[in-house]
Amino acid sequence: MILLALAAGLVSYPRAVARIPRVYDALNKLQIKQGLDLQGGFHLEYKVDLSQVESGKRAEALQALQSIIEHRVNAFGVSEPLVYIKKSGADEVLVVELAGVKDINQAKEIIRETPLLEFKEEKIDASNQIPQDVLDKLNAQAPAKAADILKQAQGGADFAQLAKDNSQDPGSKDNGGDLGLVKSGEMVPEFNKALFDPNFKDGTIYPTVVETQFGWHILKKIATTGSGDTLQVHAAHILIAKATQPAPKTTYIDTGLTGKNLKNSSVGFSSQALSEPTVNLEFDAKGTKLLADISQRNIGKPLAIFLDGQIVEAPTVRSALTDGRAEISGGFKTVADAQALVKSLNEGSLPIPIGNPIYEQHVDASLGQASLASSLKAGAIGLAIVLLFMIIYYRYLGLVAAMALLIYTALMVAIFKISPLTPWGITFTLSGIAGFILSIGMAVDANVLIFERTKEEFRRGRDILAAVDEGFKRAWPSIRDGNFSTILTSLILVWVGTGFVKGFAIILITGVVMSMFTAIVLVKIILKFTLGKWAEDRMWLIARVKKNKEAK
Numbered sequence: 001m002i003l004l005a006l007a008a009g010l011v012s013y014p015r016a017v018a019r020i021p022r023v024y025d026a027l028n029k030l031q032i033k034q035g036l037d038l039q040g041g042f043h044l045e046y047k048v049d050l051s052q053v054e055s056g057k058r059a060e061a062l063q064a065l066q067s068i069i070e071h072r073v074n075a076f077g078v079s080e081p082l083v084y085i086k087k088s089g090a091d092e093v094l095v096v097e098l099a100g101v102k103d104i105n106q107a108k109e110i111i112r113e114t115p116l117l118e119f120k121e122e123k124i125d126a127s128n129q130i131p132q133d134v135l136d137k138l139n140a141q142a143p144a145k146a147a148d149i150l151k152q153a154q155g156g157a158d159f160a161q162l163a164k165d166n167s168q169d170p171g172s173k174d175n176g177g178d179l180g181l182v183k184s185g186e187m188v189p190e191f192n193k194a195l196f197d198p199n200f201k202d203g204t205i206y207p208t209v210v211e212t213q214f215g216w217h218i219l220k221k222i223a224t225t226g227s228g229d230t231l232q233v234h235a236a237h238i239l240i241a242k243a244t245q246p247a248p249k250t251t252y253i254d255t256g257l258t259g260k261n262l263k264n265s266s267v268g269f270s271s272q273a274l275s276e277p278t279v280n281l282e283f284d285a286k287g288t289k290l291l292a293d294i295s296q297r298n299i300g301k302p303l304a305i306f307l308d309g310q311i312v313e314a315p316t317v318r319s320a321l322t323d324g325r326a327e328i329s330g331g332f333k334t335v336a337d338a339q340a341l342v343k344s345l346n347e348g349s350l351p352i353p354i355g356n357p358i359y360e361q362h363v364d365a366s367l368g369q370a371s372l373a374s375s376l377k378a379g380a381i382g383l384a385i386v387l388l389f390m391i392i393y394y395r396y397l398g399l400v401a402a403m404a405l406l407i408y409t410a411l412m413v414a415i416f417k418i419s420p421l422t423p424w425g426i427t428f429t430l431s432g433i434a435g436f437i438l439s440i441g442m443a444v445d446a447n448v449l450i451f452e453r454t455k456e457e458f459r460r461g462r463d464i465l466a467a468v469d470e471g472f473k474r475a476w477p478s479i480r481d482g483n484f485s486t487i488l489t490s491l492i493l494v495w496v497g498t499g500f501v502k503g504f505a506i507i508l509i510t511g512v513v514m515s516m517f518t519a520i521v522l523v524k525i526i527l528k529f530t531l532g533k534w535a536e537d538r539m540w541l542i543a544r545v546k547k548n549k550e551a552k
Helices: 002-012 021-028 055-076 104-112 132-154 159-166 189-195 285-296 335-349 365-421 430-459 464-496 499-530
Strands: 041-047 082-088 091-099 117-125 178-183 210-212 215-225 232-241 249-258 262-269 277-283 303-307 310-313 325-328 359-363
Touching: 002 021, 002 365, 041 104, 055 082, 055 091, 055 104, 055 335, 091 104, 117 285, 132 159, 132 215, 132 232, 159 232, 189 210, 189 215, 189 232, 249 285, 249 303, 262 335, 277 285, 277 335, 303 335, 310 335, 365 430, 365 499, 430 464, 430 499, 464 499
Parallel strands: none
Antiparallel strands: 041 091, 041 359, 082 091, 117 249, 117 303, 178 232, 210 215, 215 232, 262 277, 277 325, 303 310
16 A cells, blocks of 8 residues: 555656656656646537438437547547537537647648548559569679678678678668677578588688578678577678569559448358358449449459548458449458448448538637636645544544545546556546545545444444444445445436536546545555554544443
């Protein structure tokens, strides 16, 4: 518990180790992700036009729209934007909150674009290919060049400088050809045979040029270490590489087949293997004709699927597709993989036009910072008053609760700072601060229940450790029911709420879970560790208790 408290304290307040630069720099990089109301930015609302979408597909279309807008603004450079759909009368409204954005006009242009799904065919660009006669000529000249360099090396020339000037091995050229320590079997056979030749002595140049599949090598053995299975050679080489054809450039060209032609996409299973998921596609009349032409000329070649200019899949065409239906199979390990592709296809095949924002608000960063400062000040004052009350009223028990409350605060701040590194990043807003402060009150509430139950056990004459055990045991059902009710209510808020309401609920859930940990686990461990005989003789210091007459 001490180590946990120290770790949380350092993450939440890295200035404590400011004199240890490396540790301070690492901890200081962890920052709380601030929301729109604290960091400043823009709040945009768009009316969603669903008139062109079938009624049965509207929920799916809205989900696809939300997903593609999140993807776009993330690519624009906005980390974790808040994008959600809300109901406004009979209309659906897309809400986009962009914290920290400076160029709002560019962001609006990106949001306004309709998601674009395209099917493109592969084109091989051979413009970078080298004529075969040129390759043959280069490879015919290379052995002579290698032999000349070998002669220079054997004549006493600086091997490292020869490597820097002539070697075509980018991995060792700048190091003077140094390969480091090499074990037998790590290199290709011809290279390995020469390097571990027993007649090849340390500090010498191998007498001939060694040819491998990569080219022609001039070898130098620097030193040998070990023996048997531990034998290693420190070597260097100069490579005159064999000239080979560069890989042709691959580009993708438009086919005219787009998401507008895709009627439906769904997850299915292969007829040959029921456990193998597939993605089934169905196209409209125009798409059927286009697909037939495209597939006939691309059998055995890939047909790439692009969403907003990014390739999402490139299945190979196995046969001509003339009935407007296609099946993508063989590349999905799980059903979730197939569902992910279907989701991407639906994002581009269910275009929902959105125009200019119907509502736009700019939140100034300075206003957010002022609100943050006021909120933190209010929270600090409230926390101090609660701590003071607990210590005065519950004495030593209150002091322990105060310590636990401070550790709880450090743990929560640490969670806020670390969460952006996880898939469940927490964005801190003013409503989140309210949830945080409320969870502090609930942590104190749990301690009050425990201490009152413990005091009842003192009155009945139990010894101090037994009273603490029984107090925690009797208080737990009330704490459990109260906190679980709060968590359940908060989960409902997360489910049906939007924006700041959802942020409030998420932080409240996190706070309640951590408050139960500190109240039930942390406080109990501290009390069990510190209480003993000394406390039995000083009950006035532990708590204000008068024993019942029957107990006496």
